[in-house]
Amino acid sequence: MLALAYSGGRDSSALLHATVHAAARLNADCGAALQVLALHVHHGLSTQADGWERHCQAQCQQWADEGLPLSFQSRRLTGAPARGDSVEAWARDGRYRALSEMAQQAGATLLLLAQHRRDQAETVLLQALRGGGVAGLAAMPQGQERAGLSWQRPWLQQPREAIEAYLAQHRLSHIEDDSNADTRYARNRLRLQVLPALQAAFPQAEQALAQTAQWAQQALALQTEIAASDAAAAEAAGLWRADALDLAALRALSPARANNLLRHWLELVLGQPAPASLVQRLLSEALRRPRHQAAARWPTPGPMLELYRDVLRPLPPPPAASTAGALVDAVVEAVDFSQPGDYRLAGWPGVWRVRLAMPADPGLPADLLRRAELRRRSGGEQFQLQARTPPRGLKKCWQAAAVPASARQAPLLYARDALVYVHGLGLDARVERCAGGLLIAWVPDEA
Numbered sequence: 001m002l003a004l005a006y007s008g009g010r011d012s013s014a015l016l017h018a019t020v021h022a023a024a025r026l027n028a029d030c031g032a033a034l035q036v037l038a039l040h041v042h043h044g045l046s047t048q049a050d051g052w053e054r055h056c057q058a059q060c061q062q063w064a065d066e067g068l069p070l071s072f073q074s075r076r077l078t079g080a081p082a083r084g085d086s087v088e089a090w091a092r093d094g095r096y097r098a099l100s101e102m103a104q105q106a107g108a109t110l111l112l113l114a115q116h117r118r119d120q121a122e123t124v125l126l127q128a129l130r131g132g133g134v135a136g137l138a139a140m141p142q143g144q145e146r147a148g149l150s151w152q153r154p155w156l157q158q159p160r161e162a163i164e165a166y167l168a169q170h171r172l173s174h175i176e177d178d179s180n181a182d183t184r185y186a187r188n189r190l191r192l193q194v195l196p197a198l199q200a201a202f203p204q205a206e207q208a209l210a211q212t213a214q215w216a217q218q219a220l221a222l223q224t225e226i227a228a229s230d231a232a233a234a235e236a237a238g239l240w241r242a243d244a245l246d247l248a249a250l251r252a253l254s255p256a257r258a259n260n261l262l263r264h265w266l267e268l269v270l271g272q273p274a275p276a277s278l279v280q281r282l283l284s285e286a287l288r289r290p291r292h293q294a295a296a297r298w299p300t301p302g303p304m305l306e307l308y309r310d311v312l313r314p315l316p317p318p319p320a321a322s323t324a325g326a327l328v329d330a331v332v333e334a335v336d337f338s339q340p341g342d343y344r345l346a347g348w349p350g351v352w353r354v355r356l357a358m359p360a361d362p363g364l365p366a367d368l369l370r371r372a373e374l375r376r377r378s379g380g381e382q383f384q385l386q387a388r389t390p391p392r393g394l395k396k397c398w399q400a401a402a403v404p405a406s407a408r409q410a411p412l413l414y415a416r417d418a419l420v421y422v423h424g425l426g427l428d429a430r431v432e433r434c435a436g437g438l439l440i441a442w443v444p445d446e447a
């Protein structure tokens with residue numbers, strides 16, 4: 001059984017036609033019994049999605065009736081992207097999960113996807129425009145093993161024109177997704193507004209960008225090999241464990257290798273690639289921190305990291321928070337303060353008070369507080385007390401405002417990686433505000 005991801009669009013329609021005919025030829029010529037299973041995912045996002053699903057099913061039925069070895073299955077995604085999340089990323093994750101489950105349930109070990117060279121060129125450019133690193137520029141692999149399933153993109157080196165010609169030659173029908181014209185999506189903007197100009201000025205652009213992806217894939221493989229070998233050496237020296245990294249392992253390496261090894265360890269700890277800002281902070285703050293200094297902590301998308309005596313460790317999640325009628329994330333340091341209320345979080349001796357400002361008064365945008373973070377002071381923070389004064393070290397600001405030492409233990413509130421609020425000082429002058437937004441304050445428990 002061979003599975004194929006079939007959206008009903010031009011590329012997967014062409015690939016399905018080519019695959020099912022190749023399977024029929026193999027069955028006839030070699031006595032094989034190869035079956036193709038077309039898998040469709042209904043994202044539930046477009047009003048047209050029911051029609052697309054019906055089109056895919058009808059097309060497969062027609063080809064099966066003609067005697068081709070083909071069957072069809074579809075699945076509807078449930079839920080919806082959370083507010084503020086990327087619709088594209090939500091749809092992609094759900095689609096890959098659904099495809100993987102359907103293929104495995106059917107006993108398929110091979111799953112074909114129909115991306116081609118222009119898709120690859122777009123991905124490279126999008127990654128470059130986001131400032132992506134080698135892993136981003138490596139774009140889509142031709143093939144990849146995931147959870148017992150081989151995902152393959154047989155047409156990744158094919159130009160789109162070849163697929164157009166195939167469709168025309170076989171007079172294949174396909175659906176048009178109207179969202180492909182929606183330039184709110186970055187990929188569509190690139191495809192509709194940028195690539196035509198780029199191709200006109202540099203006719204080899206698509207090929208060259210796809211070639212860049214291949215170079216980046218090689219560089220990525222090298223990075224991974226070097227990280228594995230450096231990790232093995234560090235482990236042999238007692239400096240590396242899955243739950244502890246002695247920074248001596250990094251100090252022994254060149255800056256580029258130290259960066260590579262740290263990212264490797266963080267990916268194991270976080271279960272996902274580490275944000276570049278975290279890697280940079282750790283390299284500039286943790287590596288420079290004298291061994292005898294008190295412990296320091298860094299928030300991450302996963303567990304909090306703590307550095308103590310030159311050893312970096314992920315901290316276990318804090319115990320479940322006691323709440324005062326407010327929503328609390330299990331990871332205490334990542335919080336949603338976008339709704340008015342009182343928030344008491346485990347491990348912090350006080351309450352966060354969030355209130356609505358009067359309609360004409362300035363407050364913080366709810367969006368800003370939706371993904372706030374609480375951090376302990378780690379040193380080196382800058383704070384701006386007033387507009388038109390330069391930011392200064394937090395300690396200097398506390399001294400200037402005569403904030404007592406006891407008040408300096410309060411958590412620091414961050415959003416979008418910037419310091420927003422400090423107990424005793426209030427809001428940083430640079431923070432965005434809007435009329436009728438939210439007011440926030442830390443109210444410490446009485447001693």
Ligand SMILES: Nc1ncnc2c1ncn2[C@@H]1O[C@H](COP(=O)(O)OP(=O)(O)OP(=O)(O)O)[C@@H](O)[C@H]1O
Pocket residue numbers: 004005006007008009010011012013039040041042043095112113114115119177
């Ligand atoms: N709804 C879907 N159901 C099943 N597979 C899909 C779906 N959407 C995309 N795919 C698979 O992922 C590949 C890349 O997705 P992309 O969004 O670029 O495709 P598309 O423009 O919707 O359709 P096509 O690539 O067929 O023209 C598709 O070629 C197809 O193999």
